[in-house]
Amino acid sequence: MRGEASGPQHDWLGDDAGPVVRPYTVTGGRVRPVTGGFDLMAFVLAAPGAASSPDAAHLQPEHRAILTMAEDPVSVAELAAGLNQVVGVVRVLLGDLLAAGLVAMHEPSTAAHFPEDDVLQAVVNGLRAL
Numbered sequence: 189m190r191g192e193a194s195g196p197q198h199d200w201l202g203d204d205a206g207p208v209v210r211p212y213t214v215t216g217g218r219v220r221p222v223t224g225g226f227d228l229m230a231f232v233l234a235a236p237g238a239a240s241s242p243d244a245a246h247l248q249p250e251h252r253a254i255l256t257m258a259e260d261p262v263s264v265a266e267l268a269a270g271l272n273q274v275v276g277v278v279r280v281l282l283g284d285l286l287a288a289g290l291v292a293m294h295e296p297s298t299a300a301h302f303p304e305d306d307v308l309q310a311v312v313n314g315l316r317a318l
Contacts (some may be wrong), residue, residue: 235260
């Protein structure tokens with residue numbers, strides 16, 4: 189049970205929730221990256237030594253966490269999950285890092301490698317039959 193505290197108590201906050209930061213606070217109110225359009229499956233790779241570079245000293249903790257996670261190639265979706273942030277926030281942060289030259293982005297292969305529409309339709313029909 190919580191001790192008596194001044195101020196409103198919120199039923200939606202559990203004791204294990206920890207600090208709650210709104211996504212727009214992390215991005216400074218921005219909803220679009222300054223550069224780049226990051227596909228969920230795009231791979232991000234930090235520049236060598238980016239996490240310890242002087243340019244990284246002024247970054248937010250979320251930026252530095254991305255640089256640490258991206259020492260090996262990692263997808264945008266994996267970054268969002270690992271940071272426990274929505275994808276939109278991660279895209280904005282990645283745009284900052286890309287503009288600063290601290291990360292490189294590698295897009296997934298083109299649609300030429302995806303199955304034909306008739307194959308996908310056959311899968312859908314098979315699933316519906318279940």
